[in-house]
Amino acid sequence: MTDISxxxxxxxxxxxxxxxxxxxDETARSMLAVAKSGAGAIVTKSIGIEPRSGHPNxxxxxLEDGLLNAMGLPNPGIDLFxxxxxxxxxxxxxxxxxxxxxxxxxxxxxxxxxxxAGADAVELNLSCPHAKGYGAELxxxxxxxxxxxxxxxxxxxxxxxAKLTPNTSYIAELAKAAERGGADAVxxxxxxxxxxxxxxxxxxxxxxxxxxxxxxxxKPVGIxxxxxxxxxxxxxxxxxxxxxxxxxxxxxxxxxxxxxQLGTAVWIRGEKVFRExxxxxxxxxxxxxxxxxxxxxxxxxSGRH
Amino acid sequence: MLTLAGIRLxxxxxxxxxxxxxxxxxxxxxxxxxxGQFVMVWVPGKDEFPMSVxxxxxxxxxxxxxxxxxxxxxxxxxxxKKVGIRGPYGRGFSIxxxxxxxxxxxVGMAPIAPLVDIARAKRLSVDLVIGAKTSDDLxxxxxxxxxxxxxxxxxxxxxxxxxxxxxxxATELLDSAGPDHVFACGPEKMIVKIVAAASRRxxxxxxxxxxxxxxxxxxxxxxxxxxxxxxxxxxVFPLEELRKFGDLGVTKxxxxxxxVPV
Numbered sequence: 252m253t254d255i256s257x258x259x260x261x262x263x264x265x266x267x268x269x270x271x272x273x274x275x276d277e278t279a280r281s282m283l284a285v286a287k288s289g290a291g292a293i294v295t296k297s298i299g300i301e302p303r304s305g306h307p308n309x310x311x312x313x314l315e316d317g318l319l320n321a322m323g324l325p326n327p328g329i330d331l332f333x334x335x336x337x338x339x340x341x342x343x344x345x346x347x348x349x350x351x352x353x354x355x356x357x358x359x360x361x362x363x364x365x366x367x368a369g370a371d372a373v374e375l376n377l378s379c380p381h382a383k384g385y386g387a388e389l390x391x392x393x394x395x396x397x398x399x400x401x402x403x404x405x406x407x408x409x410x411x412x413a414k415l416t417p418n419t420s421y422i423a424e425l426a427k428a429a430e431r432g433g434a435d436a437v438x439x440x441x442x443x444x445x446x447x448x449x450x451x452x453x454x455x456x457x458x459x460x461x462x463x464x465x466x467x468x469x470k471p472v473g474i475x476x477x478x479x480x481x482x483x484x485x486x487x488x489x490x491x492x493x494x495x496x497x498x499x500x501x502x503x504x505x506x507x508x509x510x511x512q513l514g515t516a517v518w519i520r521g522e523k524v525f526r527e528x529x530x531x532x533x534x535x536x537x538x539x540x541x542x543x544x545x546x547x548x549x550x551x552x553s554g555r556h
Numbered sequence: 557m558l559t560l561a562g563i564r565l566x567x568x569x570x571x572x573x574x575x576x577x578x579x580x581x582x583x584x585x586x587x588x589x590x591x592g593q594f595v596m597v598w599v600p601g602k603d604e605f606p607m608s609v610x611x612x613x614x615x616x617x618x619x620x621x622x623x624x625x626x627x628x629x630x631x632x633x634x635x636x637k638k639v640g641i642r643g644p645y646g647r648g649f650s651i652x653x654x655x656x657x658x659x660x661x662x663v664g665m666a667p668i669a670p671l672v673d674i675a676r677a678k679r680l681s682v683d684l685v686i687g688a689k690t691s692d693d694l695x696x697x698x699x700x701x702x703x704x705x706x707x708x709x710x711x712x713x714x715x716x717x718x719x720x721x722x723x724x725x726a727t728e729l730l731d732s733a734g735p736d737h738v739f740a741c742g743p744e745k746m747i748v749k750i751v752a753a754a755s756r757r758x759x760x761x762x763x764x765x766x767x768x769x770x771x772x773x774x775x776x777x778x779x780x781x782x783x784x785x786x787x788x789x790x791x792v793f794p795l796e797e798l799r800k801f802g803d804l805g806v807t808k809x810x811x812x813x814x815x816v817p818v
Binding site for chain 2: 273274275276277278280281283284296302303304305307308309310311312313314318320322325326327328331332449451452454456458514515517518
């Protein structure tokens with residue numbers, strides 16, 4: 252019997268796929284639809300204290316092998332979003348509330364409010380590459396990552412995940428800092444900072460000029476980061492970055508991820524991607540003699556036993 | 557290969573006025589689109605916004621209301637200037653039936669006009685309601701007449717044709733013209749009324765909806781309507797789906813994702 256259910260930080264997931272933050276997760280009804288389409292858990296849009304409209308369009312550029320986006324953290328603010336969280340929980344899968352802030356204290360305050368709204372866990376977005384003053388500036392400093400996690404842990408009674416930036420030369424150090432601060436898990440990776448120029452227009456396409464690259468193009472970077480982090484910390488790792496097929500998910504799990512998040516894959520394969528990726532994981536396990544996801548965890552570090 | 561897949565730069569061939577606030581820009585290029593589908597229009601350095609295609613095929617064009625900074629910049633673009641296009645995206649109208657009633661309210665005529673052209677090319681009967689606030693704002697009356705549609709005019713102020721809302725004239729025609737399929741695009745209040753009238757008479761219909769769009773490709777959730785994404789599953793929806801939307805005519809999301817009244 253192949254069993255693809257997993258348990259991450261006490262959260263029971265029917266399968267190891269989660270909806271990544273930023274995709275189809277600004278409204279409860281969309282999150283409920285994703286839960287229905289088979290996701291094991293859902294991470295919400297990144298939410299701040301105040302409503303934000305985000306960056307001017309274009310906010311997305313389609314590439315052959317991924318997306319470049321600079322949405323700019325649009326969100327209705329935690330007060331209004333609390334209602335969406337409550338409603339989204341009716342889908343029967345864990346809701347992980349993503350929050351961002353300009354300071355460690357603000358992030359912690361939001362974590363507390365997100366937990367109060369009913370989130371089963373909180374994901375600290377310490378890594379948005381395209382919103383000035385938020386995310387990456389704070390998230391590339393190990394000291395500030397540690398403090399953010401420590402204060403967030405104090406502010407809420409649910410598991411705290413730290414989502415890390417790959418736009419640094421020392422992601423394992425960031426993971427260690429998150430662990431020191433008491434984070435229950437790390438999520439890696441956020442998008443890679445990038446830019447696209449239209450040659451005919453002679454200017455950057457994105458309204459914000461810079462954006463974050465996601466999708467198949469960044470998968471090898473994500474795999475490498477998860478592999479490095481797995482060797483550096485004891486807490487669980489959740490893998491994200493270009494997971495589009497069951498085999499991609501297996502790669503992440505073998506690098507050391509207990510679960511994976513899918514975002515750009517929803518654009519590539521539609522909402523049905525969750526069910527399809529789960530089927531592909533099961534198929535792989537059957538063909539290769541694995542009975543549980545746990546048996547595949549981190550095998551790339553020591554070879555299969 | 558990480559090449560730019562989505563965006564295509566086309567040159568402005570002709571930017572002409574339809575009414576005081578509505579313009580049509582023809583872009584040197586070919587773009588096949590089903591009426592009701594939309595493109596994301598990038599005015600480099602200014603903005604990018606969704607627009608339905610009013611002239612599909614060669615010498616493709618869009619018809620737009622000059623409203624914000626982006627459309628103002630587009631309106632001022634001289635021939636030869638470059639505009640970026642992504643798309644076409646979404647689900648357009650699907651021609652069904654033999655005796656059609658179409659309703660275009662205001663700039664909602666933009667996707668209805670090519671639909672009239674296609675239906676008439678198939679020799680289908682088309683009754684068309686063109687609605688506007690006042691007679692100067694009527695859009696594509698000559699184009700639709702030439703295509704052979706029976707054109708019915710409604711203006712809110714009575715300066716031409718029926719005095720009142722396009723939805724009222726459309727409701728009369730549901731009974732008097734005996735259509736077997738209805739197609740509508742225009743203000744949401746108008747669509748809500750036509751949905752109710754068509755439902756009561758059990759006449760199938762399709763309507764094109766509008767929500768604030770950012771990505772245009774079904775991922776960002778900014779155009780969410782009851783968990784459905786107008787940019788991907790829509791913008792055209794059939795009657796059975798329209799009737800299920802609790803938010804239709806009631807609330808929509810603003811750019812920050814706050815629910816605001818329609």
